[in-house]
Amino acid sequence: xxxxxxxxxxxxxxxxxxxxxxxxxxxxxxxxxxxxxxxxxxxxxxxxxxxxxxxxxxxxxxxxxxxxxxxxxxxxxxxxxxxxxxxxxxxxxxxxxxxxxxxxxxxxxxxxxx
Amino acid sequence: xxxxxxxxxxxxxxxxxxxxxxxxxxxxxxxxxxxxxxxxxxxxxxxxxxxxxxxxxxxxxxxxxxxxxxxxxxxxxxxxxxxxxxxxxxxxxxxxxxxxxxxxxxxxxxxxxxxxxxxxxxxxxxxxxxxxxxxxxxxxxxxxxxxxxxxxxxxxxxxxxxxxxxxxxxxxxxxxxxxxxxxxxxxxxxxxxxxxxxxxxxxxxxxxxxxxxxxxxxxxxxxxxxxxxxxxxxxxxxxxxxxxxxxxxxxxxxxxxxxxxxxxxxxxxxxxxxxxxxxxxxxxxxxxxxxxxxxxxxxxxxxxxxxxxxxxxxxxxxxxxxxxxxxxxxxxxxxxxxxxxxxxxxxxxxxxxxxxxxxxxxxxxxxxxxxxxxxxxx
Amino acid sequence: xxxxxxxxxxxxxxxxxxxxxxxxxxxxxxxxxxxxxxxxxxxxxxxxxxxxxxxxxxxxxxxxxxxxxxxxxxxxxxxxxxxxxxxxxxxxxxxxxxxxxxxxxxxxxxxxxxxxxxxxxxxxxxxxxxxxxxxxxxxxxxxxxxxxxxxxxxxxxxxxxxxxxxxxxxxxxxxxxxxxxxxxxxxxxxxxxxxxxxxxxxxxxxxxxxxxxxxxxxxxxxxxxxxxxxxxxxxxxxxxxxxxxxxxxxxxxxxxxxxx
Ligand SMILES: Cc1cc2nc3c(=O)[nH]c(=O)nc-3n(C[C@H](O)[C@H](O)[C@H](O)COP(=O)(O)OP(=O)(O)OC[C@H]3O[C@@H](n4cnc5c(N)ncnc54)[C@H](O)[C@@H]3O)c2cc1C
Ligand code: SF4
Ligand code: SF4
Ligand code: FES
Numbered sequence: 231x232x233x234x235x236x237x238x239x240x241x242x243x244x245x246x247x248x249x250x251x252x253x254x255x256x257x258x259x260x261x262x263x264x265x266x267x268x269x270x271x272x273x274x275x276x277x278x279x280x281x282x283x284x285x286x287x288x289x290x291x292x293x294x295x296x297x298x299x300x301x302x303x304x305x306x307x308x309x310x311x312x313x314x315x316x317x318x319x320x321x322x323x324x325x326x327x328x329x330x331x332x333x334x335x336x337x338x339x340x341x342x343x344x
Numbered sequence: 345x346x347x348x349x350x351x352x353x354x355x356x357x358x359x360x361x362x363x364x365x366x367x368x369x370x371x372x373x374x375x376x377x378x379x380x381x382x383x384x385x386x387x388x389x390x391x392x393x394x395x396x397x398x399x400x401x402x403x404x405x406x407x408x409x410x411x412x413x414x415x416x417x418x419x420x421x422x423x424x425x426x427x428x429x430x431x432x433x434x435x436x437x438x439x440x441x442x443x444x445x446x447x448x449x450x451x452x453x454x455x456x457x458x459x460x461x462x463x464x465x466x467x468x469x470x471x472x473x474x475x476x477x478x479x480x481x482x483x484x485x486x487x488x489x490x491x492x493x494x495x496x497x498x499x500x501x502x503x504x505x506x507x508x509x510x511x512x513x514x515x516x517x518x519x520x521x522x523x524x525x526x527x528x529x530x531x532x533x534x535x536x537x538x539x540x541x542x543x544x545x546x547x548x549x550x551x552x553x554x555x556x557x558x559x560x561x562x563x564x565x566x567x568x569x570x571x572x573x574x575x576x577x578x579x580x581x582x583x584x585x586x587x588x589x590x591x592x593x594x595x596x597x598x599x600x601x602x603x604x605x606x607x608x609x610x611x612x613x614x615x616x617x618x619x620x621x622x623x624x625x626x627x628x629x630x631x632x633x634x635x636x637x638x639x640x641x642x643x644x645x646x647x648x649x650x651x652x653x654x655x656x657x658x659x660x661x662x663x664x665x666x667x668x669x670x671x672x673x674x675x676x677x678x679x680x681x682x683x684x685x686x687x688x689x690x691x692x693x694x695x696x697x698x699x700x701x702x703x704x705x706x707x708x709x710x711x712x713x714x715x716x717x718x719x720x721x722x
Numbered sequence: 723x724x725x726x727x728x729x730x731x732x733x734x735x736x737x738x739x740x741x742x743x744x745x746x747x748x749x750x751x752x753x754x755x756x757x758x759x760x761x762x763x764x765x766x767x768x769x770x771x772x773x774x775x776x777x778x779x780x781x782x783x784x785x786x787x788x789x790x791x792x793x794x795x796x797x798x799x800x801x802x803x804x805x806x807x808x809x810x811x812x813x814x815x816x817x818x819x820x821x822x823x824x825x826x827x828x829x830x831x832x833x834x835x836x837x838x839x840x841x842x843x844x845x846x847x848x849x850x851x852x853x854x855x856x857x858x859x860x861x862x863x864x865x866x867x868x869x870x871x872x873x874x875x876x877x878x879x880x881x882x883x884x885x886x887x888x889x890x891x892x893x894x895x896x897x898x899x900x901x902x903x904x905x906x907x908x909x910x911x912x913x914x915x916x917x918x919x920x921x922x923x924x925x926x927x928x929x930x931x932x933x934x935x936x937x938x939x940x941x942x943x944x945x946x947x948x949x950x951x952x953x954x955x956x957x958x959x960x961x962x963x964x965x966x967x968x969x970x971x972x973x974x975x976x977x978x979x980x981x982x
Contacts, residue, residue: 396797406796445968472896
């Protein structure tokens, strides 16, 4: 994809492209994980929370009987607000858990869902 | 099942600039330590920093934070220091043993001596809407754009015009996030004028005497309410991201658990382990350095680390006292100068008050010296 | 002379004059901060930060040949080059640049002042990179002489200035959680305090604040402040939660020696 100037021409999604100091991001393999059953693109090895942000998804779970959406607050494994259910692992901190092909994530506490 | 045991003559907790410089200095003195860090890269805060650093040559000034980190790590490896990344220290018991969680499982580590360089954590405070997704620490936003290379949102408001707020706001712009402004309750910018200048010339307003009132939105942040304290009016900013840069506090849990005496010094970020000029705490064989010993700067953290490394080597009997004294003197003089100027002065005075009391004096004598203290041990 | 020289203490006057013969550094650094890479950068010893690291940098324009290294390496991006050789009402200004837009020579860009306001449009005459593996760009633009000393940067980004929309009536302060992990509301904490609770530990027992995963990391200082307000004491005297291992979330099985 050709780089545009400034803000316009930025690639879709929330990935940082053409960084003036860091250049292009290191290319991890493109993989697919699943969020509540729907496919979601990710880079192998990046934290699951980063893959979610890259698609503009910022709600990790719901607290207070489903009334309160919550999302990553610290990105270093301290606040536990990024917690989600990963099939086969149970509750994980998505800001620290590296993405692997085929992982199945669920948003806990969504109203109407367990 | 019993936990595995291991021992090491010198253990450093934290591979930030303080821990790495401590390790380097101890290794040079003939006591190569084992360094533990929970991160996946060595360098602590520096890993995320993409701006050029202040300080002088001894601190790698003029280079970018992550470059300084790389140099420190390779310097340590070249001196025979073992750095184990992905290792969380879970506990530090009063008898001196450490509980560590690493890729080899959880194990108990018996150190001869321990240097704590666990850095600082970001402060935050509650306000209406602070639990909405899109509200995050400035550090989280910085980790996202510089390390994971994704944007936290499209348009952000920064709270706090200290150096961290100013620097992270600039780095958000570099990553392609628009910044609506930086708000600050005080009458003046807290960070360096040159950092404020870099941001202002990008057209980002720094709004002084503006107080954060609420983050609003149904599922995520959609807008932020701010009070203009001079005019008594309220404004609403349309942003999807709100970053908090309202200070850092020493990460003193491990020191507290070990029983180190903690003192409260607001100039240095809050509760921190008492220590002397050579970075010894009141517990034998326990040293501190860097942001844990008072939130300052990487340059200071490096020099404090050097002192801690020297003190540990001296106390272990591997370093000649005359040589140690000479080296320490040199580093202490440099620290004094780093804390010169209007920004460093309050920190220099706080450190002086801290070191002017001896480790074991009682609360009363401490109060006389202006030290607010309490012990971590209960 | 075309432009007002606003700061004589930092050698701008001399720099302005020296710039008639070619590029020379102009330092916009006026605070005593612990910093001296500009001095280290200069191959000609033209910058002195003396007698100590917090002193203000001083430039000797006579020794400066306008190489631009200090411009690239200054962490505050506070050094610029001024070149008035053309002597036809235009000057060349070189600024450090680390934003997006991939500047190339010939681009016509907005040239901005210290507040980000557009001074003029200028053509980029030269793009250089200096400063190690992740270099800083040095952009040289041609601008009318009278604005030359006001130039602080160039801008590719489109900016949307947003002064915020005035809100008529201040909305009422809502209740909100003070402890994120256990979802304890501010009102709940205040009510408990009204019932006479005066210590962190009793407060925790009564409301579950600080019992969550974060071990009180995110709520402790606000709780201390609420307690202090209720007790009429200083916040730091209100104590802390006792720290217990593990200080990081860890799966229980691992503490039993499993490695999964
Ligand atoms: C946005 C920002 C910009 C900055 N810019 C500058 C600048 O321009 N110039 C400057 O001089 N300074 C700057 N600083 C400050 C500087 O980064 C810090 O002062 C410095 O990093 C402190 O070093 P440290 O080694 O004490 O702590 P840190 O760098 O925080 O390192 C602490 C390390 O300890 C590890 N750790 C903590 N607890 C545990 C545990 N229980 N188990 C295992 N490991 C643990 C952490 O993972 C971390 O790696 C900046 C800081 C920030 C946030
Ligand atoms: S432009 Fe070059 S010669 Fe002039 S002060 Fe800067 S580094 Fe020195
Ligand atoms: S390098 Fe820049 S910020 Fe530092 S003293 Fe020199 S001019 Fe000032
Ligand atoms: S975002 Fe805080 S623990 Fe993951």
